Amino acid sequence: xxxxxxxxxxxxxxxxxxxxxxxxxxxxxxxxxxxxxxxxxxxxxxxxxxxxxxxxxxxxxxxxxxxxxxxxxxxxxxxxxxxxxxxxxxxxxxxxxxxxxxxxxxxxxxxxxxxxxxxxxxxxxxxxxxxxxxxxxxxxxxxxxxxxxxxxxxxxxxxxxxxxxxxxxxxxxxxxxxxxxxxxxxxxxxxxxxxxxxxxxxxxx
Numbered sequence: 001x002x003x004x005x006x007x008x009x010x011x012x013x014x015x016x017x018x019x020x021x022x023x024x025x026x027x028x029x030x031x032x033x034x035x036x037x038x039x040x041x042x043x044x045x046x047x048x049x050x051x052x053x054x055x056x057x058x059x060x061x062x063x064x065x066x067x068x069x070x071x072x073x074x075x076x077x078x079x080x081x082x083x084x085x086x087x088x089x090x091x092x093x094x095x096x097x098x099x100x101x102x103x104x105x106x107x108x109x110x111x112x113x114x115x116x117x118x119x120x121x122x123x124x125x126x127x128x129x130x131x132x133x134x135x136x137x138x139x140x141x142x143x144x145x146x147x148x149x150x151x152x153x154x155x156x157x158x159x160x161x162x163x164x165x166x167x168x169x170x171x172x173x174x175x176x177x178x179x180x181x182x183x184x185x186x187x188x189x190x191x192x193x194x195x196x197x198x199x200x201x202x203x204x205x
Contacts, residue, residue, distance in 0.1 A: 019046040055120040108194035124158040138177040165195040
């Protein structure tokens, strides 16, 4: 077996994947130490990209949206909140929550998704649900005996996004399960809720 074959073999044995043996020959180094530094950096960057892409895929966004071209002109943001910090999702590190309230078409879901996508790009884990879909999945999981497993998936996230909150009336069991999810997120992970209903009209319990 030649050196290329051996490198490929050892990468598989060490579970390095394809990145190293497909790209090591492209490295231009001044000495062996420099070569090793560049090789390790290459693998680290590859793993970081893979992790971010995995986080994006598992988040369950309907459509990937960012803040590029997003207009804040018609958005009212409390003076205490800095737009750049909001876009960066710094509130997630503090386990704080965000409610985006306004009429249909004001960009609530776009903003929530963009914050979630930014969080994933920072290595955080997010989960996006239409609220009605989340309730249905919770109810099905309970019926099928998989509620504990489903809850563990949410527990592993840094950010839970509940889109279109209050649009659909829930049965009592569904409301209780949703309340359980939100209460278990308290001070453990951040929650973003988007809604066009004022708080007094939320169909929660």
